[in-house]
Amino acid sequence: MTASPSTAQTLTARIETLYGHPLAALEAHAEATPHDSMLAALLGSLADLQLAERSITFHRDRLRQLAHPDRSIEAFDAGHLLDNARRISEAVAVRDAHTKTLSAVLQSLHRIPVPTSEPAPAPPPVPAPASAARTR
Template sequence: MPDPYATSRAAGERIEALYGRPLIELAAGAEPGGMLYALLDSLDALQYADRGVVFHTEQLHRLSAPERAIGSVEATHITDAARRLSRAVTTREAHAQVLGNVLQSLGRVSGDPSASVTCVAVPAASSPLPAHSR
């Protein structure tokens, strides 16, 4: 199974590359209303959505295990689990798309205000970025 957290991990690495510091340090200094705060909040939402996808996938696997007898009640639970998984994947992909688009539009800027501003393109992730955990 592919790494379900690959997209959110890539988004975190891109944020670290933009700001030149680890996420933990960035989070300590992020102020509401700023771009960094918005990026970290979006990353958090993406990670939360990632966990939802993993949870609902595991739930669906448990409910549909080969050794389980599946009657009408179990079929209803399996259908509900599949619906919840679908919703979780859709949510994750939406968060990933938005965060990916924002990160793609940003470039690293020198911390010295007197230095000339040079934007560096941040390569897009191979897949949309997943949502950040809460």
């Protein structure tokens, strides 16, 4: 069974499509430019999203270890179980917040078509409105 792509992978693909370059090239470009750009903001939020996803995976795996059926649960373990469950909940909330924000920003951004070397034809002239006849 293949794993479905993570939210971060899906949003990474959308960023790469928007900017027309792979993530590594975008990160290199963002490091060389001022950090007050939209690209830097997107990459920062993406990094936070990836961290949240890694945290979910780590604490989920740790929770599975602690709650393994062959393992006895003592009073000391109960605190660890509760702590890991709380950390998973926090990481899911962080992931969802970053996903919502990144998705909204990416939805509002569109790739601008590359201008052609030929100028666009000028629109036809609009006739001037007829002047009202003056009466004396």
